[in-house]
Each structure stands twice: as C-alpha cells, then as structure tokens.
Amino acid sequence: MYGGGNTFEGIKTDSLSQEDPQKLAEFEARIARGEKIEPGDWMPDMYRKQLIRMIEQHGHSEIIGALPEGTWITRAPGFKRKLSLMAKVQDEVGHAQLLYSAAETLGKSREQMLDDLITGKSKYSNIFNYPAFTWADSCFISWLVDAGAIVNQLANAKGSYGPYCRALERICAEESFHLKYGHHCVIYLASGTDKQRQMFQEALNRWWAPMMHFFGPSDKISAHTEVLMKWKVKMSTNDDQRNQFLDMYVPKIWELGFTIPDPKLKKNTETNKWEYTEPDWEEFKRVINGDGPCNKERLEVRRIAEERGRWVREALKSPSMRYVTPLA
Amino acid sequence: MKSLDPRVNRLPGFGQGEVQPKAALDQLGTYEVFVQAKEGKPFQHEGIVHASDIELAYILAKETFTRRFTCVSLYVTDTRDVYVSPLSEGQTSAYDLLPAAEVQQGEQEMYEVYHLVKRGKQHVHAGEVSASSPQGAMQVAKQQLGVGKVVYNVWVIRKKAIRYTTDTDKDLWLTLPDKKYRDASDYKAGDKLTAFLEKAKHAV
C-alpha cells in the first residue's frame, strides 16, 4: 500500500547546478528514450536522494499498513477470512522487504531505514495513522486503501528506476488478490443484515477524509514537481491519481447502496473530472507531522517488534557457539 | 501512551522503551536470489534477501519470492560471491569493457554466467563455463557466450558458492496448489452482487 501523500515536501533544486552538465544531459536523454536507470549508472544526487526517500517511505507504508489490519486477523469472522487476511498481511510485509531491497541499491542500508522509521525521521503513508475500530474498517482498508495504492503503484511501475519498477511489478501482481478479497468482504457486508450494512457505512464515514488525503495535497498547493516528472520519479499528479481512484471506485461504492459523506461529490460531465469538497489539508499536515490518533502507537509497536527480534538477529550472527556434551 | 486497541495495550513494554539505534549488520548480509519459473526456462535474478547464512537465505528466498505458483526451482548465493562486469550502453558490449586479464593456470572450476541483455530487465542465465578464477571465467564467457551479442552487464558466480534446490526441497512448493486463498480467483462474489442488486431494484 502507498499513497503520494507522504512525498509532499518540496524538493531543493540547488544541488542540480553542481552536477556535470554533460552527464546530466545523457542521464535525461536516457530517461526520455524510455530506458531505465540501473544502480551502476551515473545519476544526479537529487535523483538518488528523492528515490531513496520515496522507495523507503513506500516500504515503511507497507510495514505500518500491516498493523491496523494485522490486529484484525484473530478477530476476522470465520476461519476463511482469517486465512485470507493473514495471507494479505504477509504479502504487505513481503512488499516492504522488496522495497527496502530496491532502496538499498541506491546506497542506504536497511539498518538506517529501520532506525529512521522508528525515530520518526522518515514518514509513511498518512492514512495508517487512523484507527481500525471494527471489522468493517479492516474491510475498508483491504478494498479501498489497497485500491488507492494500486492506482499509485501502477503509475510508479512505469517510472525510470529499474529496481523499483521490478519490485512494483511483483507487488502489483499480489495486490490484485488484496483488492478482490477486500471487495468480496464488502459485498458480504453490504448484502448482510442491517447491522452489517450500518457497520460498513460507519467505516466509510470515518475513512473517507483520510482516503481523499491519501493521494497527497491538491496540485494547486503541491510543491513544484516538474523535475520529478521529467525524471519519471513521479508519474502522475496527486489530483490525477485521486480522480482516477474516484472514477473507478465511487460507482462501485454507490452500487452497494452506501452513501459517501461528501454532498459535493459528483462527476462533472463536461470536464470529465470529479468535483468534491476540498479535503482539509491543514489536518493532513498536522497528522503527518505526528499529531494523529495513532502515530505514536504505530511507531511504538514497530519499536517493540524490533526490540523483541534483536536477540534472534544477534544469535543468528554468531552461529559459532556449539553445544558439546559434558565429559563427566 | 494508550492505544484504542486493547491488543496493543497488552504488548509487553508498550510505551516504556527507548529507541536503540541498530548496530552495523544488525540486518545481516545479503544474498542474491535466482528463480526458474518453468521447467526448461532459464533462471533469472529476482532480488535479494537478508540472512545470516546461505541455508536461511534459501528459506527466506522461498518465502519472499515463491509464495504462489511462480517457480519450479531457485538458488541463492552470497552477494559477495557474484563477480560483476562494468555496465555498458548503446552498441557497446560489457564484454568489451573487461580489464585485460591473463588466463591463469590453476584448478578449473565451473561458473554460472548471467547476462543483462535488455536494460531495465533482470539478469538472465546464459550458460556455464569452466575457469580458474572469476576474471578468467569472464574471459571464457566472452568467447563462448558473448560473441556477436550486445550484453550490457555480465555476472559470473562460482558454482561451489551456490545453494541449489535439491530434489527433496521441491516438496516446499507441493502445498501451494491448496492455498487458493492467496489467489484473486478465489474471491468470486459476482453472483452475490447480482442477487443483491436484483433485490435492491425490487425494493425501490
């Protein structure tokens, strides 16, 4: 899972003037030809830094994103749902491993990435700073947050950095299971009892605002991204991705008879674009900077997981200890 | 700190610890993973895993890359055991960028050879050669596998440094067909949806 929402900080272009102009021109020509950049190739410092940040944050989002759903595994209704959710959560953690590996090819160690996650130095997708109160919240995440992630990941898979694209191709193949599973869960809630329907409606009411935030601030207020678009680091704008998501999923939500909590939401038939109430970007910034309902506990759970695994990693590192039967 | 989720509050040490920075190599070293998708197809590079030794690397590779019907065989090797050529571009072959190496006399060993033939794709198995050093293996591969071809990057790996799949290891994948719940095709809800829509139509 992922969203464009965490790479909204502006980029500094001043380092660009220190790059070798000829190498820079060759680099840009390669991207313009549609060729991928590989780890051994020359690349501008800014490209490297931006990609590390983006891929690393994507990796963190997979790990942290597994937490709200993870606690629902034992409470999922029935054995089959438990199996499915467990498989999905396992996939998400596997995605983090693939992504960390891709980021590592750019020169940042996995130790450092994990440290930066726990200390709060690097960010992850903002949507996971909200709680999953009920089973329906978990279903919302599986279906719609993953759907949003797919929009983002399919776009990024056409980007310029070889290892990231290859990781994303593998990830997207698995996401199709997540999406189908999530939709399956929601269809069952929708065609269930009144209470089940109400439960999903309430989850939808809680998650709609974070879902609109998911793709990042509107293009009107986003830091300028032309260089990143030219270098195929960013493949489409936040608003375009949001629009694509609404196009694909609003009809499916309405079809199930649910109400989306935005009276202004409608498709403009002339522009072919969706109109909606402008999301509260102040809240978005506040939450991404640490002041959301779950920020602290997400990092704390991660810290505990790391601490509890430490002795295992240390034991693995020193396999030279051997048991010898006492002599007498 | 208090979570809204009682399960989280019950975690031992919740809210009480300090962040301990990681020591170097806390995440262990890396191993390269090569996978054969189908019988008769060449192996190709898939990615890396972090592990403490090659046996654990093999197991983690299986978990990371072959949770579904994606392979018949895989092998792993320590990243440091992969000898890498320069990266070339355009019409230049990586073989032409190799530093001149004298062919040394010595004990011959077998090497696996991988080629990158299209930038942006994975390295694919090209064949195997016999040589007395990785540098020598590159030179032999140039003559035996690289003539008349543009190859952008070459990897050679001593076969003795590889953990291959054995016949009994293949059991690892035997239960995969039973795990249909990992597959999108196991989540068909079309009938349920149609029934729901029908009912909704009549209710109006």
Ligand SMILES: [Fe+2]
């Ligand atoms: Fe994912």
Ligand SMILES: [Fe+2]
């Ligand atoms: Fe997912």
